[in-house]
Amino acid sequence: MYALVDCDNCYVSCERVFNPRLEGKAVVVLSNNDGCVVARSPEAKALGVPEGLPFYQLAERFPGKEIHVLSSNYTLYGDMSARVMSLLRASAPDIFIYSIDEAFLTLPESEYVYFNPKTWGETLAAKVKRWTGMPVSIGVAPTKTLAKVASKFAKRYPGYRKCCVIDNDERRKKALSLFPIADVWGIGRRTANRLEAAGIRTALDFTRLSAESVRNAMTITGLRTWMELHGRDCITLDHLPRKQAICTSRSFPKMQTTREELAVPLSSFAARCAAKLRHEHSMAQYVTVFISTNPFRDDLAQSSINHTVALPAPASSDPEITAAALKALDACFREGFQWKRAAVIVSGTVPEDELQTSFLDIPVELKMKHTKLSAVADKVNKRLGDETLLLACAMRATDLETGKATTFRDSILHARRSPFYTTEIRDIIEVL
Protein backbone atom coordinates (compact mmCIF):
# COMPACT_ATOMS: atom_id res chain seq x y z
CA MET A 1 0.00 0.00 0.00
CA TYR A 2 1.05 3.56 -0.71
CA ALA A 3 0.13 6.83 0.91
CA LEU A 4 0.40 10.07 -1.03
CA VAL A 5 0.67 13.02 1.32
CA ASP A 6 -0.04 16.34 -0.34
CA CYS A 7 0.21 19.76 1.32
CA ASP A 8 -2.98 21.74 0.70
CA ASN A 9 -2.11 24.97 -1.18
CA CYS A 10 1.44 24.68 0.12
CA TYR A 11 2.78 28.21 -0.40
CA VAL A 12 -0.38 29.96 0.78
CA SER A 13 -0.63 27.66 3.81
CA CYS A 14 2.98 28.49 4.80
CA GLU A 15 2.14 32.20 4.69
CA ARG A 16 -1.02 31.71 6.73
CA VAL A 17 0.82 29.99 9.59
CA PHE A 18 2.66 33.25 10.33
CA ASN A 19 -0.07 35.58 9.15
CA PRO A 20 -3.35 34.01 10.33
CA ARG A 21 -5.32 37.07 9.18
CA LEU A 22 -4.97 35.64 5.65
CA GLU A 23 -7.15 32.70 6.73
CA GLY A 24 -10.34 32.59 4.66
CA LYS A 25 -9.13 35.35 2.31
CA ALA A 26 -8.21 35.22 -1.36
CA VAL A 27 -4.40 34.96 -1.43
CA VAL A 28 -2.02 34.54 -4.36
CA VAL A 29 1.76 34.04 -4.41
CA LEU A 30 3.82 35.36 -7.31
CA SER A 31 6.77 33.76 -9.11
CA ASN A 32 10.31 35.10 -8.82
CA ASN A 33 10.53 38.72 -9.88
CA ASP A 34 6.83 39.09 -9.09
CA GLY A 35 6.06 37.88 -12.61
CA CYS A 36 2.91 35.80 -12.45
CA VAL A 37 0.62 33.89 -10.11
CA VAL A 38 2.14 30.53 -9.07
CA ALA A 39 -0.07 29.64 -6.09
CA ARG A 40 -3.67 30.44 -5.16
CA SER A 41 -5.77 29.94 -2.06
CA PRO A 42 -9.11 28.15 -2.61
CA GLU A 43 -10.79 31.56 -2.24
CA ALA A 44 -8.64 32.99 -5.07
CA LYS A 45 -9.46 29.94 -7.21
CA ALA A 46 -13.16 30.51 -6.49
CA LEU A 47 -12.84 34.10 -7.75
CA GLY A 48 -11.53 32.63 -11.01
CA VAL A 49 -7.89 33.75 -10.76
CA PRO A 50 -6.07 31.44 -13.21
CA GLU A 51 -2.64 29.95 -12.49
CA GLY A 52 0.08 31.73 -14.46
CA LEU A 53 -1.80 35.02 -14.66
CA PRO A 54 0.70 37.88 -15.07
CA PHE A 55 0.70 40.03 -11.94
CA TYR A 56 -0.03 43.27 -13.83
CA GLN A 57 -3.30 41.78 -15.15
CA LEU A 58 -4.59 40.91 -11.68
CA ALA A 59 -5.94 44.39 -10.86
CA GLU A 60 -7.35 44.79 -14.39
CA ARG A 61 -9.17 41.48 -14.41
CA PHE A 62 -10.42 41.50 -10.82
CA PRO A 63 -11.27 45.12 -10.02
CA GLY A 64 -12.63 45.80 -6.55
CA LYS A 65 -11.86 42.29 -5.31
CA GLU A 66 -9.88 41.83 -2.11
CA ILE A 67 -6.95 39.69 -3.19
CA HIS A 68 -3.82 39.52 -1.04
CA VAL A 69 -0.72 39.36 -3.23
CA LEU A 70 2.62 38.03 -1.94
CA SER A 71 6.04 37.60 -3.48
CA SER A 72 7.33 34.05 -3.19
CA ASN A 73 9.36 33.27 -0.08
CA TYR A 74 11.09 30.02 -1.06
CA THR A 75 13.26 30.08 2.06
CA LEU A 76 10.14 29.87 4.21
CA TYR A 77 8.42 27.26 2.00
CA GLY A 78 11.56 25.12 1.94
CA ASP A 79 11.90 25.18 5.72
CA MET A 80 8.22 24.37 6.29
CA SER A 81 8.39 21.56 3.73
CA ALA A 82 11.44 20.09 5.48
CA ARG A 83 9.50 20.08 8.78
CA VAL A 84 6.54 18.29 7.18
CA MET A 85 8.76 15.73 5.41
CA SER A 86 10.61 15.02 8.65
CA LEU A 87 7.32 14.18 10.40
CA LEU A 88 6.27 11.98 7.47
CA ARG A 89 9.57 10.10 7.60
CA ALA A 90 9.05 9.42 11.29
CA SER A 91 5.60 7.94 10.57
CA ALA A 92 6.66 5.67 7.69
CA PRO A 93 10.38 5.33 7.10
CA ASP A 94 10.14 4.40 3.41
CA ILE A 95 9.50 7.83 1.92
CA PHE A 96 9.96 9.28 -1.55
CA ILE A 97 9.81 13.06 -1.62
CA TYR A 98 8.23 13.80 -4.98
CA SER A 99 8.19 17.59 -4.79
CA ILE A 100 8.26 20.40 -2.23
CA ASP A 101 4.66 19.63 -1.26
CA GLU A 102 4.17 15.91 -1.96
CA ALA A 103 5.63 12.64 -0.78
CA PHE A 104 4.87 8.95 -1.31
CA LEU A 105 5.10 6.68 1.73
CA THR A 106 5.16 2.88 1.59
CA LEU A 107 2.75 1.28 4.05
CA PRO A 108 2.23 -2.31 5.26
CA GLU A 109 -0.11 -4.42 3.09
CA SER A 110 -3.81 -4.15 3.80
CA GLU A 111 -4.02 -7.77 5.03
CA TYR A 112 -1.77 -6.77 7.90
CA VAL A 113 -4.52 -6.64 10.49
CA TYR A 114 -2.76 -4.59 13.14
CA PHE A 115 -2.48 -1.61 10.85
CA ASN A 116 -5.48 0.56 10.08
CA PRO A 117 -4.52 2.98 7.30
CA LYS A 118 -7.56 5.20 7.83
CA THR A 119 -6.77 5.84 11.51
CA TRP A 120 -3.08 6.16 10.71
CA GLY A 121 -3.75 8.78 8.02
CA GLU A 122 -6.20 10.82 10.08
CA THR A 123 -3.81 10.86 13.03
CA LEU A 124 -0.86 11.81 10.84
CA ALA A 125 -2.71 14.65 9.09
CA ALA A 126 -3.86 16.04 12.45
CA LYS A 127 -0.32 15.81 13.84
CA VAL A 128 1.27 17.57 10.86
CA LYS A 129 -1.36 20.32 11.09
CA ARG A 130 -0.87 20.87 14.79
CA TRP A 131 2.92 20.65 14.82
CA THR A 132 3.68 22.71 11.72
CA GLY A 133 0.42 24.46 10.84
CA MET A 134 0.44 22.82 7.41
CA PRO A 135 -2.84 21.20 6.28
CA VAL A 136 -2.19 17.96 4.38
CA SER A 137 -4.43 15.53 2.51
CA ILE A 138 -3.60 11.84 2.46
CA GLY A 139 -4.64 9.23 -0.08
CA VAL A 140 -4.02 5.55 0.62
CA ALA A 141 -4.31 2.87 -2.08
CA PRO A 142 -2.56 -0.18 -3.52
CA THR A 143 -0.97 1.87 -6.33
CA LYS A 144 0.59 5.33 -6.52
CA THR A 145 -1.85 6.51 -9.19
CA LEU A 146 -4.83 5.44 -7.06
CA ALA A 147 -3.24 7.04 -3.99
CA LYS A 148 -3.14 10.30 -5.94
CA VAL A 149 -6.85 9.92 -6.77
CA ALA A 150 -7.64 9.20 -3.11
CA SER A 151 -5.70 12.26 -1.92
CA LYS A 152 -7.85 14.49 -4.15
CA PHE A 153 -11.00 13.13 -2.46
CA ALA A 154 -9.43 13.66 0.97
CA LYS A 155 -8.71 17.26 0.00
CA ARG A 156 -12.12 18.01 -1.51
CA TYR A 157 -14.47 16.49 1.07
CA PRO A 158 -14.08 17.36 4.78
CA GLY A 159 -15.98 14.16 5.67
CA TYR A 160 -12.84 12.13 5.00
CA ARG A 161 -11.05 13.90 7.87
CA LYS A 162 -8.03 14.44 5.56
CA CYS A 163 -7.53 10.77 4.73
CA CYS A 164 -9.23 8.74 2.00
CA VAL A 165 -8.49 5.02 1.62
CA ILE A 166 -9.21 3.06 -1.55
CA ASP A 167 -8.70 -0.52 -0.41
CA ASN A 168 -11.37 -2.55 -2.18
CA ASP A 169 -12.82 -2.86 -5.66
CA GLU A 170 -16.13 -1.25 -4.81
CA ARG A 171 -14.44 1.90 -3.45
CA ARG A 172 -12.02 1.95 -6.37
CA LYS A 173 -14.80 1.88 -8.98
CA LYS A 174 -16.88 4.44 -7.12
CA ALA A 175 -13.94 6.84 -6.82
CA LEU A 176 -12.90 6.43 -10.46
CA SER A 177 -16.47 6.99 -11.69
CA LEU A 178 -16.38 10.43 -10.03
CA PHE A 179 -12.86 11.31 -11.16
CA PRO A 180 -12.30 13.33 -14.36
CA ILE A 181 -9.81 11.68 -16.72
CA ALA A 182 -7.93 14.99 -17.09
CA ASP A 183 -7.06 14.93 -13.38
CA VAL A 184 -5.46 11.48 -13.44
CA TRP A 185 -1.74 11.48 -12.60
CA GLY A 186 0.26 10.84 -15.77
CA ILE A 187 -2.49 11.85 -18.21
CA GLY A 188 -1.34 14.99 -20.01
CA ARG A 189 -3.63 17.78 -21.22
CA ARG A 190 -3.43 16.70 -24.85
CA THR A 191 -4.15 13.05 -24.12
CA ALA A 192 -7.07 14.07 -21.91
CA ASN A 193 -8.55 16.16 -24.74
CA ARG A 194 -8.26 13.23 -27.13
CA LEU A 195 -9.87 10.85 -24.66
CA GLU A 196 -12.69 13.28 -23.86
CA ALA A 197 -13.37 13.75 -27.58
CA ALA A 198 -13.79 9.97 -27.76
CA GLY A 199 -16.34 10.09 -24.94
CA ILE A 200 -14.01 8.95 -22.17
CA ARG A 201 -14.68 11.45 -19.40
CA THR A 202 -13.95 9.67 -16.15
CA ALA A 203 -11.09 7.51 -14.93
CA LEU A 204 -13.58 4.61 -14.81
CA ASP A 205 -14.40 5.05 -18.53
CA PHE A 206 -10.67 4.85 -19.21
CA THR A 207 -10.24 1.59 -17.27
CA ARG A 208 -12.97 0.01 -19.44
CA LEU A 209 -10.83 0.36 -22.56
CA SER A 210 -8.88 -2.73 -23.54
CA ALA A 211 -5.21 -2.96 -22.63
CA GLU A 212 -4.32 -3.31 -26.33
CA SER A 213 -6.07 -0.15 -27.41
CA VAL A 214 -4.48 1.85 -24.57
CA ARG A 215 -1.07 0.50 -25.46
CA ASN A 216 -1.51 1.30 -29.13
CA ALA A 217 -2.81 4.80 -28.56
CA MET A 218 -0.70 5.86 -25.58
CA THR A 219 2.46 3.70 -25.44
CA ILE A 220 3.76 1.94 -22.35
CA THR A 221 3.35 5.00 -20.11
CA GLY A 222 -0.39 5.10 -20.76
CA LEU A 223 -0.63 1.37 -20.20
CA ARG A 224 1.09 1.72 -16.83
CA THR A 225 -1.45 4.33 -15.78
CA TRP A 226 -4.26 2.02 -16.97
CA MET A 227 -2.87 -0.91 -14.94
CA GLU A 228 -2.36 1.27 -11.88
CA LEU A 229 -5.97 2.42 -12.06
CA HIS A 230 -6.94 -1.27 -12.11
CA GLY A 231 -5.04 -1.65 -8.83
CA ARG A 232 -1.88 -3.24 -10.21
CA ASP A 233 1.21 -1.63 -8.74
CA CYS A 234 3.60 -1.00 -11.63
CA ILE A 235 5.00 2.52 -11.41
CA THR A 236 8.23 2.04 -9.51
CA LEU A 237 10.31 4.85 -8.16
CA ASP A 238 12.67 4.37 -11.11
CA HIS A 239 9.97 5.75 -13.38
CA LEU A 240 9.83 8.97 -11.38
CA PRO A 241 12.30 11.78 -11.87
CA ARG A 242 15.21 11.42 -9.43
CA LYS A 243 17.69 13.90 -8.20
CA GLN A 244 20.55 13.54 -10.61
CA ALA A 245 20.83 17.15 -11.60
CA ILE A 246 20.60 20.35 -9.63
CA CYS A 247 19.30 23.46 -11.33
CA THR A 248 19.30 27.13 -10.42
CA SER A 249 17.36 29.31 -12.79
CA ARG A 250 15.82 32.76 -12.75
CA SER A 251 14.27 35.24 -15.07
CA PHE A 252 15.83 38.69 -15.09
CA PRO A 253 13.97 41.81 -13.98
CA LYS A 254 15.49 43.55 -17.03
CA MET A 255 16.56 41.91 -20.24
CA GLN A 256 20.29 41.40 -20.65
CA THR A 257 22.22 41.79 -23.91
CA THR A 258 25.97 41.46 -23.33
CA ARG A 259 28.11 38.54 -22.29
CA GLU A 260 29.32 40.55 -19.27
CA GLU A 261 25.78 41.23 -18.10
CA LEU A 262 25.00 37.51 -18.22
CA ALA A 263 28.24 36.50 -16.52
CA VAL A 264 27.20 38.10 -13.21
CA PRO A 265 23.94 36.19 -12.66
CA LEU A 266 25.37 32.98 -14.12
CA SER A 267 28.29 33.14 -11.65
CA SER A 268 25.78 33.59 -8.88
CA PHE A 269 23.67 30.62 -10.10
CA ALA A 270 26.80 28.47 -10.46
CA ALA A 271 27.85 29.22 -6.87
CA ARG A 272 24.34 28.38 -5.70
CA CYS A 273 24.46 25.00 -7.51
CA ALA A 274 27.90 24.35 -6.01
CA ALA A 275 26.60 25.11 -2.51
CA LYS A 276 23.68 22.71 -3.05
CA LEU A 277 26.12 20.00 -4.19
CA ARG A 278 28.26 20.50 -1.09
CA HIS A 279 25.21 20.45 1.12
CA GLU A 280 24.38 16.95 -0.03
CA HIS A 281 28.00 15.82 -0.14
CA SER A 282 28.09 15.20 -3.85
CA MET A 283 30.09 16.41 -6.82
CA ALA A 284 29.08 17.03 -10.41
CA GLN A 285 30.76 15.99 -13.63
CA TYR A 286 28.94 18.31 -16.04
CA VAL A 287 27.92 21.95 -15.98
CA THR A 288 25.24 23.22 -18.38
CA VAL A 289 24.37 26.83 -19.07
CA PHE A 290 21.02 27.69 -20.56
CA ILE A 291 19.87 31.13 -21.75
CA SER A 292 16.63 32.14 -23.42
CA THR A 293 14.77 35.21 -24.63
CA ASN A 294 11.26 36.23 -23.56
CA PRO A 295 8.78 34.01 -25.46
CA PHE A 296 5.96 36.48 -24.78
CA ARG A 297 7.72 39.24 -26.72
CA ASP A 298 6.86 38.40 -30.35
CA ASP A 299 8.35 41.74 -31.35
CA LEU A 300 11.87 40.61 -30.41
CA ALA A 301 14.22 38.05 -31.96
CA GLN A 302 13.78 34.70 -30.21
CA SER A 303 16.46 32.28 -29.13
CA SER A 304 17.02 29.58 -26.57
CA ILE A 305 20.46 28.03 -26.34
CA ASN A 306 22.47 25.85 -24.01
CA HIS A 307 25.94 24.42 -23.75
CA THR A 308 27.42 21.71 -21.55
CA VAL A 309 30.99 21.55 -20.31
CA ALA A 310 32.51 18.38 -18.88
CA LEU A 311 34.65 19.00 -15.81
CA PRO A 312 38.15 17.48 -15.78
CA ALA A 313 37.16 15.75 -12.53
CA PRO A 314 33.98 15.81 -10.41
CA ALA A 315 33.78 19.11 -8.51
CA SER A 316 31.65 21.03 -6.04
CA SER A 317 33.69 24.16 -5.26
CA ASP A 318 32.58 27.64 -6.28
CA PRO A 319 35.68 28.36 -8.41
CA GLU A 320 35.49 25.10 -10.37
CA ILE A 321 31.74 25.14 -11.06
CA THR A 322 31.73 28.87 -11.84
CA ALA A 323 34.70 28.63 -14.20
CA ALA A 324 32.96 25.82 -16.09
CA ALA A 325 29.71 27.80 -16.30
CA LEU A 326 31.51 30.84 -17.73
CA LYS A 327 33.32 28.59 -20.21
CA ALA A 328 29.94 27.21 -21.29
CA LEU A 329 28.57 30.75 -21.62
CA ASP A 330 31.49 31.77 -23.85
CA ALA A 331 30.88 28.74 -26.03
CA CYS A 332 27.23 29.48 -26.70
CA PHE A 333 26.72 33.24 -26.25
CA ARG A 334 25.48 35.19 -29.26
CA GLU A 335 25.06 38.93 -29.75
CA GLY A 336 21.82 40.54 -30.86
CA PHE A 337 19.31 39.05 -28.42
CA GLN A 338 17.52 40.32 -25.34
CA TRP A 339 18.06 37.53 -22.83
CA LYS A 340 15.29 37.12 -20.27
CA ARG A 341 16.06 33.90 -18.46
CA ALA A 342 19.12 31.83 -17.59
CA ALA A 343 19.91 28.64 -15.76
CA VAL A 344 22.91 26.70 -14.54
CA ILE A 345 22.44 22.94 -14.27
CA VAL A 346 24.99 20.62 -12.71
CA SER A 347 24.63 16.92 -13.51
CA GLY A 348 26.33 13.55 -13.42
CA THR A 349 26.52 13.74 -9.65
CA VAL A 350 28.65 11.34 -7.64
CA PRO A 351 29.12 11.10 -3.86
CA GLU A 352 32.08 13.25 -2.79
CA ASP A 353 33.84 10.44 -0.98
CA GLU A 354 34.19 8.52 -4.24
CA LEU A 355 36.61 11.17 -5.38
CA GLN A 356 39.29 9.99 -3.02
CA THR A 357 39.49 6.58 -4.60
CA SER A 358 38.80 7.06 -8.28
CA PHE A 359 40.43 10.33 -9.36
CA LEU A 360 43.98 10.15 -8.14
CA ASP A 361 45.45 11.66 -11.28
CA ILE A 362 44.15 15.19 -10.65
CA PRO A 363 46.10 17.93 -8.84
CA VAL A 364 45.02 16.97 -5.33
CA GLU A 365 46.64 19.95 -3.61
CA LEU A 366 44.64 22.48 -5.65
CA LYS A 367 41.48 20.45 -5.20
CA MET A 368 41.94 20.48 -1.42
CA LYS A 369 42.42 24.26 -1.50
CA HIS A 370 39.19 24.74 -3.43
CA THR A 371 37.37 22.44 -1.02
CA LYS A 372 38.69 24.33 2.02
CA LEU A 373 37.86 27.70 0.49
CA SER A 374 34.30 26.60 -0.20
CA ALA A 375 33.89 25.22 3.32
CA VAL A 376 34.94 28.59 4.71
CA ALA A 377 32.60 30.44 2.34
CA ASP A 378 29.72 28.18 3.42
CA LYS A 379 30.40 28.93 7.08
CA VAL A 380 30.67 32.69 6.57
CA ASN A 381 27.55 32.82 4.41
CA LYS A 382 25.60 30.74 6.89
CA ARG A 383 26.45 33.15 9.69
CA LEU A 384 26.33 36.46 7.89
CA GLY A 385 23.84 35.81 5.10
CA ASP A 386 23.95 34.49 1.54
CA GLU A 387 26.55 36.00 -0.80
CA THR A 388 28.52 37.73 1.95
CA LEU A 389 31.55 35.93 0.58
CA LEU A 390 31.43 35.40 -3.14
CA LEU A 391 33.58 35.23 -6.25
CA ALA A 392 34.29 38.62 -7.80
CA CYS A 393 32.69 37.56 -11.09
CA ALA A 394 29.32 37.30 -9.32
CA MET A 395 29.50 40.99 -8.40
CA ARG A 396 27.74 43.52 -10.54
CA ALA A 397 29.38 46.59 -9.00
CA THR A 398 30.61 47.90 -5.70
CA ASP A 399 28.75 50.72 -4.06
CA LEU A 400 31.40 53.42 -3.63
CA GLU A 401 29.73 54.93 -0.58
CA THR A 402 29.07 51.81 1.45
CA GLY A 403 31.76 49.61 -0.06
CA LYS A 404 29.14 46.86 -0.35
CA ALA A 405 28.98 44.74 -3.47
CA THR A 406 25.73 44.59 -5.40
CA THR A 407 24.91 41.20 -6.81
CA PHE A 408 22.27 39.60 -8.96
CA ARG A 409 20.20 38.87 -5.86
CA ASP A 410 19.87 42.58 -5.18
CA SER A 411 18.17 43.06 -8.52
CA ILE A 412 15.49 40.40 -8.01
CA LEU A 413 12.09 41.90 -7.35
CA HIS A 414 10.25 40.60 -4.32
CA ALA A 415 8.48 43.67 -3.10
CA ARG A 416 5.77 41.74 -1.29
CA ARG A 417 7.79 38.94 0.26
CA SER A 418 6.98 37.90 3.81
CA PRO A 419 9.80 37.77 6.40
CA PHE A 420 11.97 34.65 6.79
CA TYR A 421 9.98 33.71 9.91
CA THR A 422 11.69 30.38 10.54
CA THR A 423 15.26 30.84 9.35
CA GLU A 424 16.37 34.40 10.29
CA ILE A 425 16.44 35.49 13.93
CA ARG A 426 15.66 39.11 13.00
CA ASP A 427 12.54 37.94 11.13
CA ILE A 428 10.82 35.83 13.82
CA ILE A 429 7.24 36.71 14.74
CA GLU A 430 6.63 39.45 17.28
CA VAL A 431 4.21 38.98 20.18
CA LEU A 432 2.59 41.63 22.34
Added chain:
Amino acid sequence: MNNEVEFLTIEVEAEMKLPYYPEGIRAGFPSPATDYEEEAIDLNRELIRHREATFYARVKGDSMIDAGIHPGDLLIVDRALEPKHGDIVVAFVGGEEDGFTIKELDLSERERGRVWLVPHNSAYERIQITPEQSSVIWGVVTYCIHSSLRHG
Protein backbone atom coordinates in the same frame (compact mmCIF):
# COMPACT_ATOMS: atom_id res chain seq x y z
CA MET B 1 2.82 23.49 -7.83
CA ASN B 2 5.17 25.49 -9.93
CA ASN B 3 8.65 23.99 -10.17
CA GLU B 4 10.39 27.32 -10.04
CA VAL B 5 13.99 26.42 -9.33
CA GLU B 6 15.27 26.33 -5.75
CA PHE B 7 13.32 23.50 -4.22
CA LEU B 8 13.24 21.25 -7.21
CA THR B 9 15.93 19.28 -5.45
CA ILE B 10 15.01 19.55 -1.83
CA GLU B 11 15.88 16.53 0.23
CA VAL B 12 15.53 16.45 3.97
CA GLU B 13 18.57 15.29 5.83
CA ALA B 14 18.67 11.55 6.21
CA GLU B 15 18.32 10.15 9.70
CA MET B 16 21.75 8.63 9.72
CA LYS B 17 24.44 11.29 9.70
CA LEU B 18 27.76 10.62 8.05
CA PRO B 19 30.89 12.01 9.63
CA TYR B 20 32.16 15.15 7.95
CA TYR B 21 35.87 15.78 7.74
CA PRO B 22 36.55 19.46 7.06
CA GLU B 23 40.27 18.76 7.10
CA GLY B 24 39.97 15.99 4.53
CA ILE B 25 40.79 12.39 5.24
CA ARG B 26 44.48 11.80 5.85
CA ALA B 27 46.63 8.85 6.55
CA GLY B 28 48.84 8.85 9.62
CA PHE B 29 48.22 9.54 13.25
CA PRO B 30 44.95 11.38 13.87
CA SER B 31 44.78 14.45 16.06
CA PRO B 32 43.93 13.44 19.64
CA ALA B 33 41.35 16.22 19.71
CA THR B 34 39.11 14.56 17.11
CA ASP B 35 37.80 12.08 19.66
CA TYR B 36 36.28 14.89 21.73
CA GLU B 37 34.64 16.84 18.92
CA GLU B 38 31.14 15.64 19.74
CA GLU B 39 31.31 16.61 23.39
CA ALA B 40 29.81 20.06 23.63
CA ILE B 41 26.64 21.31 25.25
CA ASP B 42 24.07 21.82 22.56
CA LEU B 43 21.23 24.09 23.62
CA ASN B 44 19.19 22.97 20.64
CA ARG B 45 19.19 19.50 22.15
CA GLU B 46 18.46 20.73 25.68
CA LEU B 47 15.73 23.25 24.92
CA ILE B 48 13.98 21.81 21.89
CA ARG B 49 11.91 18.70 22.34
CA HIS B 50 10.02 18.71 19.04
CA ARG B 51 12.29 20.07 16.32
CA GLU B 52 9.64 20.16 13.57
CA ALA B 53 7.14 21.97 15.78
CA THR B 54 9.47 24.54 17.31
CA PHE B 55 9.40 28.19 16.30
CA TYR B 56 10.86 31.36 17.79
CA ALA B 57 9.17 34.63 18.69
CA ARG B 58 10.30 38.00 20.03
CA VAL B 59 8.45 39.72 22.90
CA LYS B 60 7.38 43.25 21.99
CA GLY B 61 4.99 44.22 24.78
CA ASP B 62 5.09 44.33 28.58
CA SER B 63 1.80 42.54 29.33
CA MET B 64 3.67 39.61 30.93
CA ILE B 65 6.27 41.60 32.80
CA ASP B 66 5.18 40.31 36.23
CA ALA B 67 5.78 36.77 35.01
CA GLY B 68 9.36 37.77 34.21
CA ILE B 69 8.78 38.04 30.47
CA HIS B 70 10.24 41.31 29.20
CA PRO B 71 10.19 43.19 25.91
CA GLY B 72 13.07 41.93 23.76
CA ASP B 73 13.05 38.42 25.23
CA LEU B 74 13.34 35.46 22.91
CA LEU B 75 10.62 32.81 23.17
CA ILE B 76 10.82 29.16 22.23
CA VAL B 77 7.37 28.04 21.11
CA ASP B 78 6.43 24.38 20.80
CA ARG B 79 3.30 23.70 18.74
CA ALA B 80 3.40 19.96 19.46
CA LEU B 81 2.30 20.41 23.09
CA GLU B 82 -1.40 20.33 23.93
CA PRO B 83 -2.14 23.75 25.52
CA LYS B 84 -3.16 23.23 29.17
CA HIS B 85 -4.66 25.43 31.85
CA GLY B 86 -1.94 27.70 33.24
CA ASP B 87 0.44 27.38 30.28
CA ILE B 88 2.08 30.48 28.86
CA VAL B 89 0.98 30.52 25.22
CA VAL B 90 1.37 32.49 22.02
CA ALA B 91 -2.07 33.16 20.55
CA PHE B 92 -3.32 34.93 17.49
CA VAL B 93 -6.21 37.21 18.43
CA GLY B 94 -8.48 38.23 15.57
CA GLY B 95 -10.75 41.23 15.32
CA GLU B 96 -10.02 44.95 14.99
CA GLU B 97 -6.49 45.01 16.41
CA ASP B 98 -5.42 41.53 15.41
CA GLY B 99 -2.01 40.11 16.07
CA PHE B 100 0.11 37.66 18.05
CA THR B 101 0.10 37.91 21.81
CA ILE B 102 1.71 36.11 24.75
CA LYS B 103 -0.51 35.41 27.77
CA GLU B 104 -1.32 32.79 30.38
CA LEU B 105 -4.01 30.38 29.24
CA ASP B 106 -7.03 30.15 31.55
CA LEU B 107 -9.23 27.13 30.83
CA SER B 108 -11.09 27.19 34.19
CA GLU B 109 -14.33 28.29 32.47
CA ARG B 110 -13.96 26.02 29.46
CA GLU B 111 -17.01 24.04 30.58
CA ARG B 112 -19.06 27.19 30.02
CA GLY B 113 -17.42 27.68 26.64
CA ARG B 114 -15.09 30.47 27.73
CA VAL B 115 -11.36 30.54 27.12
CA TRP B 116 -9.35 33.42 28.58
CA LEU B 117 -5.93 34.87 27.92
CA VAL B 118 -4.64 36.40 31.12
CA PRO B 119 -1.91 39.10 31.23
CA HIS B 120 0.62 39.37 34.05
CA ASN B 121 0.49 43.15 34.32
CA SER B 122 -2.32 45.01 36.11
CA ALA B 123 -2.44 47.64 33.34
CA TYR B 124 -3.92 45.05 30.95
CA GLU B 125 -7.33 43.34 30.78
CA ARG B 126 -7.81 39.65 30.19
CA ILE B 127 -8.97 38.71 26.67
CA GLN B 128 -11.67 36.22 25.82
CA ILE B 129 -10.94 34.27 22.69
CA THR B 130 -13.68 33.00 20.46
CA PRO B 131 -13.63 30.98 17.27
CA GLU B 132 -15.80 33.66 15.60
CA GLN B 133 -12.94 36.17 15.62
CA SER B 134 -10.75 33.41 14.16
CA SER B 135 -8.49 33.54 17.19
CA VAL B 136 -6.25 30.55 17.82
CA ILE B 137 -3.85 29.26 20.43
CA TRP B 138 -0.77 29.16 18.22
CA GLY B 139 1.71 27.33 20.46
CA VAL B 140 2.94 26.73 23.99
CA VAL B 141 5.90 28.78 25.23
CA THR B 142 8.48 26.37 26.66
CA TYR B 143 11.34 28.80 27.38
CA CYS B 144 11.83 32.53 27.60
CA ILE B 145 15.40 33.65 27.01
CA HIS B 146 16.16 36.92 28.73
CA SER B 147 19.46 38.73 28.46
CA SER B 148 20.72 39.69 31.90
CA LEU B 149 23.36 42.06 30.61
CA ARG B 150 22.60 45.58 31.85
CA HIS B 151 24.53 47.36 29.14
CA GLY B 152 23.76 45.97 25.69
